[in-house]
Amino acid sequence: MADLSTKFAGIRSPNPFWLASGPPANCGEQVMRAFDAGWGGAVWKTLGEPIVNVSSRYSSVDWNGQRMMGLNNIELITDRPLDVNLREIAEVKKRYPNHAVIASLMVESKRQAWHDIVRRSEDAGSDGLELNFGCPHGMSERGMGSAVGQVPEYAEMITGWVKEAARTPVLVKLTPNVTDIRAIARAAKRAAADGLSAINTINSITGIDLDTLVPRPFVNHASSHGGYCGPAVKPIALHMIQQIAADPDSALPISGIGGISGWREAAEFMLLGAGTVQVCTAVMHYGFRIVEDMIDGLSNWMDSKGFATLDDFRGRSLPNLTEWQHLDLNYKIIARIHPEKCIGCCLCYVACWDGAHQCIHMDRAGNRHVAPQTLEAESRRSLAFTPVNVPAPDPNLTPPHRIPRVDEEECVGCNLCMLVCPVDGCITMERVDNGLPSQSWSQRMGESR
Amino acid sequence: MPSLNRQEIAGHFAEIHPPFTQQAALAEANRCLFCFDAPCTIACPTHIDVPGFIKKISTANLRGSALTILDSNILGLSCSRVCPVEVLCEGSCVLHRYNQRPIEIGRLQRHAMDHFYDTGAKLPVRNRKPRMRSIACVGAGPASLACAAELARRGYSVTVFDSRPYAGGLNTYGVAEYKLRPDDSLKEVELVHSLGVTFELNTEVGVSVPLETLEQVYDLIFLGLGLGPTESLGLKGVGVKGVVDALTLIADYKTAGNIQIGRRVAVIGGGNTAIDAACAAARLGAEEVLILYRRGRDQMPAFEFEFERAQSDGVRFHWLTVARSVKTGGDGRVTALECVRMDLGASDASGRRAPTAIAGSEFLLECDMVIPSIGQTRLVEFLSRCRNVELRDGCVVTDPHTGRTTNPMFYAGGDCVNGGLEVVDAAAGGKRAAIAMAAHLEEQHG
Numbered sequence: 001m002a003d004l005s006t007k008f009a010g011i012r013s014p015n016p017f018w019l020a021s022g023p024p025a026n027c028g029e030q031v032m033r034a035f036d037a038g039w040g041g042a043v044w045k046t047l048g049e050p051i052v053n054v055s056s057r058y059s060s061v062d063w064n065g066q067r068m069m070g071l072n073n074i075e076l077i078t079d080r081p082l083d084v085n086l087r088e089i090a091e092v093k094k095r096y097p098n099h100a101v102i103a104s105l106m107v108e109s110k111r112q113a114w115h116d117i118v119r120r121s122e123d124a125g126s127d128g129l130e131l132n133f134g135c136p137h138g139m140s141e142r143g144m145g146s147a148v149g150q151v152p153e154y155a156e157m158i159t160g161w162v163k164e165a166a167r168t169p170v171l172v173k174l175t176p177n178v179t180d181i182r183a184i185a186r187a188a189k190r191a192a193a194d195g196l197s198a199i200n201t202i203n204s205i206t207g208i209d210l211d212t213l214v215p216r217p218f219v220n221h222a223s224s225h226g227g228y229c230g231p232a233v234k235p236i237a238l239h240m241i242q243q244i245a246a247d248p249d250s251a252l253p254i255s256g257i258g259g260i261s262g263w264r265e266a267a268e269f270m271l272l273g274a275g276t277v278q279v280c281t282a283v284m285h286y287g288f289r290i291v292e293d294m295i296d297g298l299s300n301w302m303d304s305k306g307f308a309t310l311d312d313f314r315g316r317s318l319p320n321l322t323e324w325q326h327l328d329l330n331y332k333i334i335a336r337i338h339p340e341k342c343i344g345c346c347l348c349y350v351a352c353w354d355g356a357h358q359c360i361h362m363d364r365a366g367n368r369h370v371a372p373q374t375l376e377a378e379s380r381r382s383l384a385f386t387p388v389n390v391p392a393p394d395p396n397l398t399p400p401h402r403i404p405r406v407d408e409e410e411c412v413g414c415n416l417c418m419l420v421c422p423v424d425g426c427i428t429m430e431r432v433d434n435g436l437p438s439q440s441w442s443q444r445m446g447e448s449r
Numbered sequence: 450m451p452s453l454n455r456q457e458i459a460g461h462f463a464e465i466h467p468p469f470t471q472q473a474a475l476a477e478a479n480r481c482l483f484c485f486d487a488p489c490t491i492a493c494p495t496h497i498d499v500p501g502f503i504k505k506i507s508t509a510n511l512r513g514s515a516l517t518i519l520d521s522n523i524l525g526l527s528c529s530r531v532c533p534v535e536v537l538c539e540g541s542c543v544l545h546r547y548n549q550r551p552i553e554i555g556r557l558q559r560h561a562m563d564h565f566y567d568t569g570a571k572l573p574v575r576n577r578k579p580r581m582r583s584i585a586c587v588g589a590g591p592a593s594l595a596c597a598a599e600l601a602r603r604g605y606s607v608t609v610f611d612s613r614p615y616a617g618g619l620n621t622y623g624v625a626e627y628k629l630r631p632d633d634s635l636k637e638v639e640l641v642h643s644l645g646v647t648f649e650l651n652t653e654v655g656v657s658v659p660l661e662t663l664e665q666v667y668d669l670i671f672l673g674l675g676l677g678p679t680e681s682l683g684l685k686g687v688g689v690k691g692v693v694d695a696l697t698l699i700a701d702y703k704t705a706g707n708i709q710i711g712r713r714v715a716v717i718g719g720g721n722t723a724i725d726a727a728c729a730a731a732r733l734g735a736e737e738v739l740i741l742y743r744r745g746r747d748q749m750p751a752f753e754f755e756f757e758r759a760q761s762d763g764v765r766f767h768w769l770t771v772a773r774s775v776k777t778g779g780d781g782r783v784t785a786l787e788c789v790r791m792d793l794g795a796s797d798a799s800g801r802r803a804p805t806a807i808a809g810s811e812f813l814l815e816c817d818m819v820i821p822s823i824g825q826t827r828l829v830e831f832l833s834r835c836r837n838v839e840l841r842d843g844c845v846v847t848d849p850h851t852g853r854t855t856n857p858m859f860y861a862g863g864d865c866v867n868g869g870l871e872v873v874d875a876a877a878g879g880k881r882a883a884i885a886m887a888a889h890l891e892e893q894h895g
Contacts, residue, residue, distance in 0.1 A: 065479035065507075343546040344484075344546070346484055346485040347482065350485035379491045379496075380490075384491065384496070384537075386494065386533060386536060386870050386871040386874050387537065388492040388540065396545070402488065
């Protein structure tokens with residue numbers, strides 16, 4: 001079985017799965033139950049001066065009947081007294097010495113305030129520090145959180161103050177609410193941060209109640225923008241991880257965050273260079289128990305791929321990402337519909353006509369190159385009588401006239417039909433040998449000069 | 450014999466397709482793939498935009514969903530309950546080939562229709578200018594209701610005539626209670642009424658109002674009169690106590706007060722109505738219900754799911770059996786059926802193997818109630834009085850796309866044309882005729 005143990009920026013944990021700083025890591029009792037369930041580490045709910053929260057605090061985006069595709073929160077940092085949190089950190093470390101406990105920190109932008117909280121957190125036994133420069137709501141209005149993380153000079157200055165006092169590794173948590181996340185990552189690296197955590201939540205308004213016309217979540221008759229997370233943000237987070245990992249001036253050990261709810265996403269973050277991953281929304285949705293499949297699934301995948309340790313595949317996908325100008329313009333694929341798998345929904349046909357390049361046709365049972373609207377109008381003029389299925393056709397066979405056909409001369413290989421097809425493996429994209437050598441746009445421009 | 454009143458009767462007919470809760474409807478609607486040029490829509494005789502109305506359920510636009518249904522089929526409520534969806538929309542669902550679980554289209558349609566009727570059943574007012582032309586519909590069943598609604602929505606003045614006290618035809622009188630209740634049928638009648646359609650009930654065309662009067666008063670006439678009473682087919686003894694044809698039995702338990710059911714009931718016939726009658730007898734207290742069918746199970750015209758319902762209601766089948774005569778006791782009541790066993794020979798005109806009696810196989814089947822359900826007669830006597838309207842096998846000959854008969858003043862649809870299909874077929878026939886009639890009138894009169 002694969003070895004999932006991790007050493008990240010000098011912090012050891014039995015596996016790379018950490019609770020992100022948030023409600024699941026609010027108190028010692030939760031963190032200990034999480035460790036019992038299998039989590040390898042926890043970044044404590046951000047410590048700082050006591051705050052007061054509002055109710056309500058969360059809102060979400062559902063999609064096609066699935067809950068919480070994205071989650072938005074307007075909750076602030078911990079609302080528990082600092083000494084209580086520190087006492088619980090000490091208790092957790094005493095009982096779980098091999099698990100990683102990271103103190104997330106956010107205080108006002110004063111050198112002494114940062115020195116004090118660094119010392120107290122480390123005295124309590126935390127294995128590392130995560131500087132919350134990312135929280136995009138509430139705290140930022142008070143000059144903290146993303147207000148720091150959006151200005152490279154502030155981020156560098158405060159990271160520097162922390163490094164003056166810190167004896168444990170210092171991670172800087174980055175906000176995605178910037179034009180180029182590398183600017184802040186470079187500032188952290190200049191200030192000698194030991195690692196980065198990315199991404200924090202994304203500025204968001206999840207939706208509006210169409211009866212009251214008040215955006216969610218409501219606090220009496222008003223709302224405020226919040227921070228967005230959950231499965232919906234994964235692609236944005238992956239892109240930012242890659243930007244950091246591929247930039248020599250930014251590159252530090254990265255703890256990946258953003259929409260990770262299973263082992264597959266964890267593997268993806270690591271393939272782009274993440275050393276550990278942090279999870280919050282998925283735990284808020286389903287509980288600590290989800291880590292069991294994360295561990296199990298990741299190690300099974302590693303076994304199947306022949307990866308013995310996490311280092312065997314960390315960053316392995318980075319070389320496969322390049323700029324558009326280096327992609328091969330002569331690489332040609334086309335869509336192929338496998339009739340035996342087609343169920344006859346015609347979603348590829350209408351998608352290609354209305355959303356792509358008009359190269360899928362309903363002409364297997366006769367030569368009818370017609371637009372979707374024409375085809376539909378013909379159907380509506382047809383006569384049907386009960387029962388339509390007598391003599392009963394085999395319900396497992398799609399009638400030939402319902403199976404679309406790809407015009408392979410016209411197909412541009414865009415993938416859209418394959419993406420909309422509900423059946424796995426029914427539409428495949430297949431390589432066409434056009435006899436042309438590989439040539440990128442930059443090569444072509446170079447030749448033409 | 451057990452005797453039941455209306456409430457007791459209703460209590461024995463729990464709906465076979467109970468409604469969805471809001472949450473269940475949403476979950477089911479979200480499973481729909483939203484096929485393009487969807488097979489379910491093509492399969493529906495009225496071509497309801499099925500993915501369209503399901504999509505609207507998924508976006509909580511229930512009124513829009515209902516209006517999408519009603520736009521194609523004004524009888525969306527009854528069809529959602531009585532349609533044999535297994536051989537129509539649901540039978541065509543592509544999910545049969547995906548995960549073997551077709552969308553429950555019938556129940557989703559019911560969900561939208563229930564919302565529509567529970568929230569006032571208001572159709573949008575279309576500002577169509579009233580047209581000076583009027584149409585008579587003969588019969589107030591599904592075909593005429595669909596025809597009348599379509600014409601009324603286009604601004605025409607429509608009068609529907611029916612000999613019975615309630616409109617709705619078989620929807621009110623002839624559909625098994627566990628599928629559709631009379632109240633629901635009458636809600637639909639009221640919806641058509643709300644469009645401005647006039648109903649002349651207890652008015653039999655050709656008796657209380659002469660056909661010639663209709664021809665003089667109305668621009669066009671739609672024949673939607675359905676079929677006649679159940680066939681007797683030479684069964685000796687029809688008319689004695691304890692012999693009740695299937696449609697009369699169903700009409701009585703649905704709309705009359707009391708009903709008496711035998712202890713041992715024999716239903717004769719192998720169609721869907723025979724099953725409805727047999728299930729009714731079982732639910733109304735019969736101790737034993739038998740269905741006698743002259744061919745075998747494989748040849749039975751009833752749908753498979755109807756057969757299964759009969760089995761689950763405890764109905765037993767006597768295949769290859771024909772009832773020849775009814776035996777009565779001293780009080781004049783049924784005591785037995787004289788039956789004979791059949792054998793299947795060569796294929797007949799219908800393509801099915803013809804049954805022939807096995808000599809010497811006669812036997813007596815004891816029973817105290819007999820329910821013949823061997824098809825309905827054609828209303829040839831009335832139809833032959835409609836001048837120049839051609840009939841074939843007792844059914845009106847029409848152009849299938851327009852419902853136009855061989856007399857351009859007469860259009861027709863429903864059972865009197867197709868010989869007896871489903872409510873949705875009648876609705877489609879009535880609508881197609883209405884569209885053609887409107888086109889004809891516009892062409893003639895602008």
